[in-house]
Amino acid sequence: MLCLCPMTASAGKAGELYFRQIKTRLDLIEPSLAVWSGFADRLSQCGFICLQKGRCVSLLYSPVDNSCKLFDVIYDESGGIGDIDYYILDTGSTIRVPESCVDVATCSGITTDGEYWIYPKSSQRKRIKIFCYKLGSDPSEYITLKNTNTFIQHDDTNWPSAFQQCSSNYTPPLKMADFTKVGIQIQNMDVNGTDYTFALLTGLVTVPFGHSRDCNGERHMQSCPHYGSATINTRGTGLRIDLTLAWGVTEGWYAELRDFNRSTDGAEISFTCAGWCGECGPVSGPIRFQVSKEFSKIFKNYFLQLKT
Structure with missing residues (x-):
């Protein structure tokens, strides 16, 4: 659902409607979010229907099949370089979409x-x-993850014998954080990595979202098992991790980031960490979400069908 600050729409002079025609980007509109869908003989009729709907502020109209779709948001963000004809009901009122x-x-x-x-x-x-x-008291923002994101922490509490490197076993369970939602700072889309509100924790976890820790052996030790690992998956959210973000060792002795994999679209990242002891994660800045093109093809196919 989308909210708007209250506004009152009016048609200006009796029997007249004013529209501002723009072109918007395909990826901005999700057809299922229309507040009303139906048929209208012409653009003006579609506009009058919009006036009768309290939440309608903009519309899509196709003269090909006389389809009329009404929306409670404006998509005037393309700077006139979009692909879809879009109409804003021009009432002289200030329309505001939620930013947080x-x-x-x-x-x-x-x-x-x-x-x-x-x-x-x-x-x-x-x-x-x-x-x-906490929308009713102290609102904060989270991204709902379609896939659980898991970060494993192996430390000295897992040593079978104190200060013995490269033990073949560990004292279970490994400390682990399974995130189903991750907190973000809406002002810059940075991840609040230590916000465990929607994380299932095993043991006393200290690694933030996107980090892993290992304490089983120095990086150069041969045939030494390492248990710290990280799995990030933002697929299904329409977001990705900043593609320019570099990953490596964030702290520790004789540590190394290993088996690093990042999908070409930036939606999936995984790695392991080796160290005595060491922590791995982002090294060039905070973890930051970016809008991906994941849903663009879906919207583009829809509007191509609408135009043909």
């Missing part, structure tokens, strides 16, 4: 935690589905 969970609560009065579409400045106003937590 605070906006959702302020604009709509909703206090129920859940998934909401927001348009933060940090994503260049591209829409992002955010889980708003």
